[in-house]
Amino acid sequence: MSAVTPEIQRISGMRRFKDKGVQALVYLAFAIAVVPLISVLWMVISNGMARFDMEFLTHSMRNIGARDAGGGAYHAIIGTLEQVALASLISVPIGLLTAVYLVEYGTNGRLKRAISFFVDIMTGVPSVVAGLFVLAFWILILGMPFSGWAGAMALSILMLPTVVRAAEEMLMLVPNDLREASYALGVSKWRTIVKVVLPTAFTGIVTGIMLAVARVAGETAPLLLTVFFTDSINNDPFNGAQMGLPLYVFDQAARPNDTAIDRAWAAALTLIIIIMLLNLAARLITYWRSPARKR
Amino acid sequence: MAKQIEVTDVDAYYSGHKAIEGISMTIDARAVTAFIGPSGCGKSTFLRTLNRMHEVIPGATVTGKIRMEEQDLYGADVDPVSVRRTIGMVFQRPNPFPTMSIYDNVAAGLRLNHRYSKSELDGIVEESLKGANLWNEVKDRLPKPGSGLSGGQQQRLCIARAIAVRPQVLLMDEPCSALDPISTLAIEDLIAKLKQEFTIVIVTHNMQQAARVSDKTAFFNLAAQGQPGKLIEMDDTTKIFTSPSQKATEDYITGRFG
Ligand SMILES: Nc1ncnc2c1ncn2[C@@H]1O[C@H](COP(=O)(O)OP(=O)(O)OP(=O)(O)O)[C@@H](O)[C@H]1O
Ligand SMILES: [Mg+2]
Numbered sequence: 001m002s003a004v005t006p007e008i009q010r011i012s013g014m015r016r017f018k019d020k021g022v023q024a025l026v027y028l029a030f031a032i033a034v035v036p037l038i039s040v041l042w043m044v045i046s047n048g049m050a051r052f053d054m055e056f057l058t059h060s061m062r063n064i065g066a067r068d069a070g071g072g073a074y075h076a077i078i079g080t081l082e083q084v085a086l087a088s089l090i091s092v093p094i095g096l097l098t099a100v101y102l103v104e105y106g107t108n109g110r111l112k113r114a115i116s117f118f119v120d121i122m123t124g125v126p127s128v129v130a131g132l133f134v135l136a137f138w139i140l141i142l143g144m145p146f147s148g149w150a151g152a153m154a155l156s157i158l159m160l161p162t163v164v165r166a167a168e169e170m171l172m173l174v175p176n177d178l179r180e181a182s183y184a185l186g187v188s189k190w191r192t193i194v195k196v197v198l199p200t201a202f203t204g205i206v207t208g209i210m211l212a213v214a215r216v217a218g219e220t221a222p223l224l225l226t227v228f229f230t231d232s233i234n235n236d237p238f239n240g241a242q243m244g245l246p247l248y249v250f251d252q253a254a255r256p257n258d259t260a261i262d263r264a265w266a267a268a269l270t271l272i273i274i275i276m277l278l279n280l281a282a283r284l285i286t287y288w289r290s291p292a293r294k295r
Numbered sequence: 296m297a298k299q300i301e302v303t304d305v306d307a308y309y310s311g312h313k314a315i316e317g318i319s320m321t322i323d324a325r326a327v328t329a330f331i332g333p334s335g336c337g338k339s340t341f342l343r344t345l346n347r348m349h350e351v352i353p354g355a356t357v358t359g360k361i362r363m364e365e366q367d368l369y370g371a372d373v374d375p376v377s378v379r380r381t382i383g384m385v386f387q388r389p390n391p392f393p394t395m396s397i398y399d400n401v402a403a404g405l406r407l408n409h410r411y412s413k414s415e416l417d418g419i420v421e422e423s424l425k426g427a428n429l430w431n432e433v434k435d436r437l438p439k440p441g442s443g444l445s446g447g448q449q450q451r452l453c454i455a456r457a458i459a460v461r462p463q464v465l466l467m468d469e470p471c472s473a474l475d476p477i478s479t480l481a482i483e484d485l486i487a488k489l490k491q492e493f494t495i496v497i498v499t500h501n502m503q504q505a506a507r508v509s510d511k512t513a514f515f516n517l518a519a520q521g522q523p524g525k526l527i528e529m530d531d532t533t534k535i536f537t538s539p540s541q542k543a544t545e546d547y548i549t550g551r552f553g
Contacts, residue, residue: 107353177390181453183351185404185460186380195407199394 041272048269051262057270061231069259073267075233076248079148080274082237083227083244084217086152087159092209095163102164103171104193122161130157131222139226146228148237151244154222159212166208170201203286210282214275220246245271298463298494299324300345303360306523307340310354314340316523318359320513322464327486327495329505329532332515333547337524338498339387341515342466345496346382347375363464380408383462387469389449391441391456398437400452404460419459426489427455428481447478454485464494471504483508502548506536514544 059072098115106112134154138144174197182192198205228241229251245267252264300322307315315337322328322345330338343349344357347368361368368378391400401420405411411419420437424430429451433444441452450470457465467486471479486495486508499505505512513529528541539545546552 175390177386177388178392180348180351181386181390181392181456182403182407183376184346184348184379184384184386185407185456186376186378186383187404187407188376191407195403196392196394200392202394 044265044268044272047262047265049266051266052269056263056266060233062233064231066255067257067259071263073243073245073248073263073270075230076243076245076267077270077274078233078235079151079227079237079242079247080217080245080271082235083148083151083155083223083242084213086149086237087155087216088209088213090152090156091159091163091212095160095212096167096205098160098164099167099171100193100198102168104189104197119161119164122157123165125157127154127158127219128221128225130154131225133157134222135225145239146226146241147239148227148234148242151223151227151242152237154226155216155219158219158222159216162212162215163209166211167201167205170204170208171197173204174200202289206282206286210279213278217275218246218271220244220250223247224250245274298364300464300494301360301362302345303362305341305344305357305359305361307337307344307349307358308356309340309352313523315344315515316525318526320526320529322494322496323511324494325490325492326510327490327497327508328511328513329509330496330498330513330515331500331502331505331547332524332527333517333552334500335520335524336515336517338515339468340524342468342496342498343384345464345466346384347378348384350375380404380460381462382464382466383457383460385450385454385457385465385467385470387472389446389453389473391444391449391452393440393442395441396438397433397441397444397452400441401455401459403456408460423455423459426458426485427451428485429455445478447474447481450474450478451482451485454482458489458493462493464496465489467495467497469498469500472500479504502536506532512536514539514541514547516543516547 055070056072057077058074059070060075061071061073062075064071098119102112102115106115131154134150134157138150138153139146144150178196178200179192182196183189187195223244223246227244227247229247230241230243234240234242248267249264249271252260252267255261302318302320302322305315305318306313318341330342332338340349345361345368347357349355349357357369359369363381367373392403395403398420399406401423402411402416405416405419421430421434424433429448432448433452441449444452450473454467454470471482474482483504486497489495497505497508509532511529512532512535514527514535515524516527517524527543528535528539530539535544536548539548
């Protein structure tokens with residue numbers, strides 16, 4: 001027999017060198033990716049701190065003259081929270097049910113392919129177009145007023161495909177074994193989905209929804225066309241113009257005075273903090289719901 | 296309340312491809328029936344036709360007749376969900392629900408179907424876990440996740456979950472294939488005990504196991520790869536293992552193929 005007997009060898013110097021080289025490249029790539037993130041955060045925090053105070057968080061811009069200091073973004077914070085909440089209220093149930101249909105029911109149908117196709121198209125809709133659609137349909141054709149609700153509708157158009165895709169991915173990750181285990185216990189399909197499949201995918205779905213929320217919370221263009229502007233507090237999202245934090249930033253940053261520029265930075269900081277808090281809340285919910293914690 | 300199952304001329308398909316053909320047999324009540332045969336001959340497929348789990352797979356269909364006592368399981372007005380409630384199943388790989396505690400896993404089949412009071416549930420959970428020989432190992436950690444158990448414990452948890460809904464028939468697809476000898480013995484003891492109450496069907500690749508636990512043995516085989524699997528013979532286990540009437544059965548049992 002002339003078989004080559006494999007020997008146990010030392011790691012060659014060349015392999016060690018390549019290993020270190022690639023490792024260094026990976027670290028470098030990571031650093032490059034993190035630089036913009038850190039610098040944006042740093043800019044927003046350092047510039048935003050100047051006006052990030054109680055007055056800013058509790059006052060609107062009503063009766064604040066063009067060059068005055070003071071004023072705040074309370075009206076914009078209220079607007080953003082309401083608009084995003086309403087948008088989630090529209091798109092989360094629809095998106096979740098769509099994903100359930102796609103994964104659990106639409107096994108061999110044309111409908112499934114059609115829905116998938118349209119979800120893909122919706123993913124590519126530029127945010128201005130979503131705003132224009134609501135402007136044209138809701139405000140110009142149906143003659144409804146500018147309102148937070150109109151803005152929420154535009155945002156929900158942007159949120160919907162993200163929610164569908166995220167939930168779909170997570171539902172597909174649920175092992176088929178679990179569905180079969182549930183069927184074999186004599187549990188109907190719908191109850192299996194509600195009691196076994198969705199809870200198993202829960203953490204991932206919440207994360208997906210949070211990403212969708214974070215994405216639309218910073219949208220300016222669709223709000224510009226649907227909620228319009230206001231300097232006053234409007235708590236009613238169904239009636240009259242509202243404000244939103246992105247709009248506020250857009251508005252203040254376009255003004256020539258330093259007082260306004262400071263307010264824009266502070267509003268950007270507020271937006272980031274709101275999204276961070278929402279993420280934290282979602283984390284807490286998923287942690288609190290996780291099986292490892294129940295004991 | 297164990298019940299006898301009568302199978303007449305059953306074929307099963309996977310999107311047009313015929314996996315098993317012309318299977319007829321009688322599965323006795325309060326007895327253990329073992330299915331043996333080479334890999335791919337359709338044992339699992341046939342097992343799953345018995346509780347209408349086969350049709351859960353997209354494109355899978357069944358023809359023929361399966362009756363449990365006087366009921367046609369494939370009758371037009373029969374709800375497959377209720378068939379599965381009456382005929383429970385344990386899978387080859389343990390599959391406890393990962394989001395549920397040990398307690399909730401056992402209670403799952405009951406809770407997902409009806410409302411039970413806490414004390415009723417406690418009773419059934421304890422009884423089922425004792426029935427599955429698992430109670431002593433888990434009684435102090437019922438609220439812990441079921442996925443934290445060892446493989447053998449998980450499999451017994453799945454058995455407890457299946458018997459908690461009080462089925463009349465229990466189907467087991469290679470329940471010991473992932474287990475060590477001690478857990479295997481525990482499950483074999485369990486099968487001997489369960490047979491007082493349930494009709495049991497077990498698929499196994501382990502000849503000794505089939506010989507040890509079963510009263511009747513059915514041998515399946517396929518003529519060639521790609522051909523549908525067929526029932527070659529079915530008889531008392533002692534007969535199959537000592538003097539089978541078919542040459543193929545003897546060859547398989549003595550390890551000449553498969
Ligand atoms: N989900 C499926 N889709 C298509 N074909 C399948 C599916 N499951 C099984 N089959 C085919 O059906 C035939 C029988 O498979 P089955 O799983 O019943 O065999 P088995 O006897 O249980 O084998 P094993 O002992 O390896 O578990 C095989 O040819 C297999 O490829
Ligand atoms: Mg099998």
